[in-house]
Amino acid sequence: MTVSDxxxxxxxxRLFPRLPQSRATLxxxxxxxxxxxxxxxxxxxxTDMLVEGRHFRLDWSSPRDVGxxxxxxxxADVAAMGGVGTALLVALAxxxxxxxxxxEGFYDGLREECDLIGAGVVGGDVVRSEHGITIAVTALGxxxxxxxVTRAGAKPGDVVAIAGRVGWSAAGLAVLSxxxxxxxxxxxxxxxxxxxxxxxxxxxDLGATAMCDVSDGLVAxxxxxxxxxxxxxxxxxxxxxxxxxxRDAAQALGIDPVRxxxxxxxxxxxxxxxxxxxxxxESWRTIGRVVRGRGVYVDGQPSADQxxxxxx
Amino acid sequence: MTVSDxxxxxxxxRLFPRLPQSRATLxxxxxxxxxxxxxxxxxxxxTDMLVEGRHFRLDWSSPRDVGxxxxxxxxADVAAMGGVGTALLVALAxxxxxxxxxxEGFYDGLREECDLIGAGVVGGDVVRSEHGITIAVTALGxxxxxxxVTRAGAKPGDVVAIAGRVGWSAAGLAVLSxxxxxxxxxxxxxxxxxxxxxxxxxxxDLGATAMCDVSDGLVAxxxxxxxxxxxxxxxxxxxxxxxxxxRDAAQALGIDPVRxxxxxxxxxxxxxxxxxxxxxxESWRTIGRVVRGRGVYVDGQPSADQxxxxxx
Numbered sequence: 309m310t311v312s313d314x315x316x317x318x319x320x321x322r323l324f325p326r327l328p329q330s331r332a333t334l335x336x337x338x339x340x341x342x343x344x345x346x347x348x349x350x351x352x353x354x355t356d357m358l359v360e361g362r363h364f365r366l367d368w369s370s371p372r373d374v375g376x377x378x379x380x381x382x383x384a385d386v387a388a389m390g391g392v393g394t395a396l397l398v399a400l401a402x403x404x405x406x407x408x409x410x411x412e413g414f415y416d417g418l419r420e421e422c423d424l425i426g427a428g429v430v431g432g433d434v435v436r437s438e439h440g441i442t443i444a445v446t447a448l449g450x451x452x453x454x455x456x457v458t459r460a461g462a463k464p465g466d467v468v469a470i471a472g473r474v475g476w477s478a479a480g481l482a483v484l485s486x487x488x489x490x491x492x493x494x495x496x497x498x499x500x501x502x503x504x505x506x507x508x509x510x511x512x513d514l515g516a517t518a519m520c521d522v523s524d525g526l527v528a529x530x531x532x533x534x535x536x537x538x539x540x541x542x543x544x545x546x547x548x549x550x551x552x553x554x555r556d557a558a559q560a561l562g563i564d565p566v567r568x569x570x571x572x573x574x575x576x577x578x579x580x581x582x583x584x585x586x587x588x589x590e591s592w593r594t595i596g597r598v599v600r601g602r603g604v605y606v607d608g609q610p611s612a613d614q615x616x617x618x619x620x
Numbered sequence: 621m622t623v624s625d626x627x628x629x630x631x632x633x634r635l636f637p638r639l640p641q642s643r644a645t646l647x648x649x650x651x652x653x654x655x656x657x658x659x660x661x662x663x664x665x666x667t668d669m670l671v672e673g674r675h676f677r678l679d680w681s682s683p684r685d686v687g688x689x690x691x692x693x694x695x696a697d698v699a700a701m702g703g704v705g706t707a708l709l710v711a712l713a714x715x716x717x718x719x720x721x722x723x724e725g726f727y728d729g730l731r732e733e734c735d736l737i738g739a740g741v742v743g744g745d746v747v748r749s750e751h752g753i754t755i756a757v758t759a760l761g762x763x764x765x766x767x768x769v770t771r772a773g774a775k776p777g778d779v780v781a782i783a784g785r786v787g788w789s790a791a792g793l794a795v796l797s798x799x800x801x802x803x804x805x806x807x808x809x810x811x812x813x814x815x816x817x818x819x820x821x822x823x824x825d826l827g828a829t830a831m832c833d834v835s836d837g838l839v840a841x842x843x844x845x846x847x848x849x850x851x852x853x854x855x856x857x858x859x860x861x862x863x864x865x866x867r868d869a870a871q872a873l874g875i876d877p878v879r880x881x882x883x884x885x886x887x888x889x890x891x892x893x894x895x896x897x898x899x900x901x902e903s904w905r906t907i908g909r910v911v912r913g914r915g916v917y918v919d920g921q922p923s924a925d926q927x928x929x930x931x932x
Binding site: 311312314315316319334335338339340341342343344345346347349350351352353354355356357358359361362363385386388389391395397398399400401404430431432433435436437438439440442444446447448449451456458459460519520521536619 | 623624626627628631646647650651652653654655656657658659661662663664665666667668669670671673674675697698700701703707709710711712713716742743744745747748749750751752754756758759760761763768770771772831832833848931
């Protein structure tokens with residue numbers, strides 16, 4: 309059964325019961341617009357688009373995987389400001405021949421990810437596309453009284469720390485690209501990330517001076533903090549973990565696994581800078597420090613990485 | 621010069637200065653997420669997607685037209701709740717060969733529409749697509765102390781009124797579809813709507829019991845109010861204006877212009893129901909009344925229109 313078979317109204321009838329609910333939802337989907345409760349006079353807002361073939365492949369990812377990934381990468385952006393995601397709006401362009409079960413699975417994935425932090429889907433749009441699936445998710449979030457942590461506040465003398473994992477998604481992608489489906493943990497990490505949501509607000513409470521999530525790659529995203537803050541960042545790779553599975557996969561594929569750690573995006577770890585006096589909890593591991601100057605240095609060497617560019 | 625020539629960073633450098641600013645923007649584009657000021661503890665939120673070839677054609681619409689339309693249809697949804705649009709998030713999927721000037725023109729159009737009500741663009745995403753341009757806009761808005769006007773509050777005895785125009789976009793589409801580019805007023809109306817933004821909050825202040833915008837067609841959208849409110853709606857077409865240009869175009873094309881008025885969408889007029897005692901200002905014209913029962917009646921006849929379905 310395809311979405312053309314049941315039409316827009318039939319599709320929405322099947323999707324609405326799948327939407328996660330949130331206490332912040334004052335008025336949910338079905339009217340011209342939704343109404344979302346906002347505390348403290350300001351709302352965090354971010355949007356990301358996923359294009360089939362570029363951001364996900366239907367032969368590699370289940371619809372549930374794509375739903376989790378689409379929700380996670382937006383909710384991670386809210387966490388990276390020190391906020392808590394409360395509501396998603398989801399726009400979906402589908403070819404008419406898309407199976408209804410795909411759309412249902414996608415929304416089930418959205419709900420699973422939202423349920424991790426109690427966010428709701430409050431609105432959306434479903435339109436027909438001629439070529440492949442395109443997804444646009446907007447996440448709204450609450451600062452819950454905290455001040456937002458931008459990329460621009462890192463100061464010389466600060467320590468640099470990371471919460472969550474890096475390199476897993478890139479390793480999974482490399483494995484999938486060579487036609488393998490294992491190791492499962494790496495492949496699954498590429499399908500959707502495991503975001504350390506609570507570490508974002510925790511970092512704000514600890515006095516983080518700058519923060520962002522790792523969507524483009526550790527070095528590229530550290531560079532965005534360095535540039536925005538007008539500082540240099542030095543990290544060492546020895547504290548970053550190359551797991552046994554990652555090492556074995558890298559060996560089999562003839563790849564240096566440290567590249568995955570440094571250049572791999574989409575794990576949506578959080579990276580932040582803290583005043584040196586701050587006693588960091590276990591969820592945050594120190595990987596370097598902020599110094600005067602420009603650029604990112606890895607194990608003492610300047611990193612030439614320019615980050616991922618969609619159009620180059 | 622294409623977007624592939626200058627890359628994502630080069631493109632963003634050219635787009636950022638074009639973004640409209642708003643007093644509600646506490647933190648604008650460039651970080652993980654934006655921060656938007658919200659009064660009254662709640663925010664209005666809505667999203668719409670536009671797909672090239674389905675919602676706009678590059679040979680019919682300039683990039684500026686597409687930008688205005690993308691902003692307008694979302695800001696109209698906010699107005700249809702009785703709110704005022706304050707912030708947009710704009711996700712854009714572009715083929716690499718898209719001219720940079722197209723993207724610039726699109727953002728100029730977004731700004732022109734936003735400037736009508738003082739809204740800002742606070743965030744976005746630009747990604748590469750393989751097939752055509754896809755646009756997803758999310759609008760956030762403020763109720764400014766008003767209660768939201770949903771589709772569900774119409775009561776028997778209420779009057780039905782309209783602010784703004786209907787049939788213009790459909791007439792313009794019919795003209796363009798037959799290969800003509802005039803009359804200019806109709807063709808321009810199809811390229812982007814002229815939304816009566818102020819009439820939305822005004823209706824809320826006047827005590828409107830239900831409201832929505834005409835995006836799918838007058839009868840289809842009246843039906844959505846009738847269904848949500850559990851009532852029947854009767855309208856007369858005599859008060860709806862068939863302009864001289866519309867009449868001439870309809871005659872030349874062999875079309876009944878009343879169909880444009882009743883079934884044409886995308887003009888984003890506002891339709892609302894009010895208690896009969898309310899003294900409506902000039903911007904709202906009475907076109908009918910709410911009665912007990914089901915369905916929409918036009919000039920005494922039940923309307924069989926089922927509304928536009930993207931997938932059928």
